[in-house]
Amino acid sequence: MPTVHLLDYVAGNIRSLVNAIEKLGYEVDWVRSPEDVAKAEKLILPGVGHFGHCMSQLAQANYLPAIKAHIDSGKPFMGICVGLQTLFEGSIEDPDVPGLGVIHSTLGRFDETDKSVPHIGWNSAITGGRPLYDLSPDSKYYYVHSYREAYTPGKLESQGWSVATGTYGNETFVGAVAKGNMYATQFHPEKSGVAGLRTLRAFLTGEGAKSLQSNPQPLTDVPFKDGLTRRVIACLDVRTNDQGDLVVTKGDQYDVREKGDDRNVRNLGKPVEMAKRYYEEGADEVTFLNITSFRDCPLADLPMLEILRQTSRTVFVPLTIGGGIRDTVDTDGTKVTALEIATMYFKSGADKVSIGSDAVLAAEEYYSLGKKLFGNTAIEQISKAYGNQAVVVSVDPKRVYDGTNSGFDLELIEQVKGAIAIPVIASSGAGNPGHFEEVFQKTRTDAALGAGMFHRGEYTVQQVKDYLQSKGLEARQAGEGLDS
Structure with missing residues (x-):
């Protein structure tokens, strides 16, 4: 049975992600030390909760150099929820704690004047018709977060990132990103029903990376409207x-x-x-x-x-x-x-x-x-x-x-x-x-x-x-x- 390495730093319900991976025919190898990261072919970094707490936990256990080395090696890497947020330079949730800096931007917080915060529920991941890890415009994905990367057309694409967006109230945000060997979702694929299992499978099989555009274009032709369901x-x-x-x-x-x-x-x-x-x-x-x-x-x-x-x-x-x-x-x-x-x-x-x-x-x-x-x-x-x-x-x-x-x-x-x-x-x-x-x-x-x-x-x-x-x-x- 093929394997995927999972880095667990007490990130909430990791059991659901394990169950999803096993349902897709893969076995989980647990990362227990930085040395285990070096052995990983595929690495998943899940996470819920506080950006600063996540980064501090990883830093204290000396995981950050190993994660960066894995990404730099070109081997498959996936971040989920806070796992996506770690790729950024930082977050206003904890301004004193730096992120990995793979994506050059700093996360902000949703505006709560016109909507509930956190953003909890099923929303879209719109790619503008471009292939991105089997994401579908007809599907909804489960999000739960207060902090987000506001989507500015061309900002991440100019750094080589393919982007999927969601819209909550009047704010359009980054729902998923992909570049080379890296794929990260703000939503939880393991909690997104069949649609989530499909995008997780696209990462595990490697098919998602094969279909990425080499020169991603901004999503300028996509109507941005609130996609949150009842x-x-x-x-x-x-x-x-x-x-x-x-x-x-x-x-x-x-x-x-x-x-x-x-x-x-x-x-x-x-x-x-x-x-x-x-x-x-x-x-x-x-x-x-x-x-x-x-x-x-x-x-x-x-x-x-x-x-x-x-x-x-x-x-x-x-x-x-x-x-x-x-x-x-x-x-x-x-x-x-x-x-x-x-x-x-x-x-x-x-x-x-x-x-x-x-x-x-x-x-x-x-x-x-x-x-x-x-x-x-x-x-x-x-x-x-x-x-x-x-x-x-x-x-x-x-x-x-x-x-x-x-x-x-x-x-x-x-x-x-x-x-x-x-x-x-x-x-x-x-x-x-x-x-x-x-x-x-x-x-x-x-x-x-x-x-x-x-x-x-x-x-x-x-x-x-x-x-x-x-x-x-x-x-x-x-x-x-x-x-x-």
Whole structure:
């Protein structure tokens, strides 16, 4: 089996990238030292989070000279997300930390006056019809970043780089670059469904490099318009039933037991199978909510970890896990931090963690201490290690919409959206495709989540997306198979 070397410096969910590489018929060799880089034929540098943290980690481990030598040797190199950003001279995210300087420019930050920042979701990678690692103008790719290289026609092309662009709001940015032996994406191919697997395959096989233009031209003939789609998320409430099996359930206003005399836990299916089905239907993200994790330490919840591992082998869109992510005490009396629990979930295949009650306590403390931050909350610790895009805050409002199928709480969603600059996911109340259209038309929400209507087979994710499309709202389509 052919191999590719992967440099892991604790860059978030590396498991998904490994699964994607293995699905494409390649084996991963781990880079554990600078000496291993010299042995690599193909090298991938993934990354999420903070530019300065990434560069500092690589510098402290003495990887930077080895990475530069690999690139200079002409052997294949791929950077993903922050891995792309390392190629630049620097970033205003951390102006004192230099990048590799392969691309002569400095990264800036998205303007949040007219849109949410970070940029999270499915957007385009437009090449202007020029071949670039099997990227397609009809496909969407998963981005999650606050810092970007604003696209100026001719700026990177004059340095020999072929460029693909995305547009978010009124800003067009660099979504991917390629030159000689180098290919780098701002989006995550391992989280971009079949379209992402195709571009990753083009790197692994070497076919992408063969088709590059020797004299790349600026993208002056491309219409730059916002390519961000409306995200539809499938949420699975997971808990142990009375027989000891982990099942997907759904409450009637939070009551997950049947109304008959036996009062059994409502069993709507097996988590791994249902997650795969939603992925194939076109879900833009899959969320697991471990609704009984508060009873025990998640470190001992081996079945839930195995569900994440199995799901990430076949589901190539973002996976979020919530439930029990807080500082706690293990059954043997050992103190376990929220960061340790999050790290365990990331290693098992999660891309984001959702924090509920602990986030409320953190907010209360923030205001009681005069709006001061001390870096000791779960939100701050996990964000520092994995980037703020890795943390989702889940809020249950007093008004109960969950399980009612009567539509989203539009007033509350718009109030929250008006108070913050980060992305908002509408949750609780979805009962039909019209509710998704309504929340996207009447609020500024960035995504909307459904559960019971999907679990019970009343509607599919694809039906929701088709309905949105019919109403003029852009939604990502699942697309065909890898080899079609």
